Amino acid sequence: MPWPEVVMDSFYKVPMDTTLEYEWYGPYNMLLNLLFPQHLRFEIAPQCAVPTNTRTAVHFTVFYLVKRGGTPIFFLEVKPLTSLEGAPDRNSADGQMRDRFAGLRHRLTIPKLYGISAMGTRLSVYEFNTRDKSLIPEKGEQYDMDSIPDFAPRENWKYDVLEEDGAVKLRAVVKDIKQMCGVE
Secondary structure, three states, rough: OOHHHHHHHHOOOOOOOOHHHHHHHHHHHHHHHHHHHHHHHHEEEEEEEOOOOOOOOOOEEEEEEEEOOOOEEEEEEEOOOOHHOOOHHHHHHHHHHHHHHHHHHHHOOEEEEEEEEEEEEEEEEEEEEEOOOEEEEEOOOOOOOOOOOEEHHHOOOOEEOOOOOHHHHHHHHHHHHHOOOOOO
16 A cells, blocks of 8 residues: 555545546645645645636636745646546646646746646656756647547556555655755
8 A cells, every 4th residue: 555544545435437626635635745744844735726718617727736935846736537538638637737837937946846637546747847947748749539639648647646656656756856845
């Protein structure tokens, strides 16, 4: 079991077929508080973002911003696992991640900013390098069978937070962040 039982149980209680992203907020909140403890002066602040380019009903997006000393050091955006299936949903999630980096990059005091796009338990890890302004993963240019642009291929969400490889990757990201912050 890669996480404490209470965290695992919180994830297991979310129906995998839910289309409601807020059902994932509790489990990720618990996990982030475990990884970025308050006694080390980390602050986890849910943020509400309203898309500016929508023509339909307003859809508020909540993402978690982790700060230390008032400076952004990490963020996580959550979508339901069902969003992983369609290229338009993945493209939208990828676009939102890139918008977050664009909005946060001028406030950074560390050499890298990590962000994670979570679709259910599946994770896509993003890394912005402040020195050369590069962002990984690069925006793809693949197309699916219906000729819908697939800029964010399903393979980008290759880690599962509840499996050992996903937990190892997430812990490595957190370790790198803590080292950049001079913690641990």
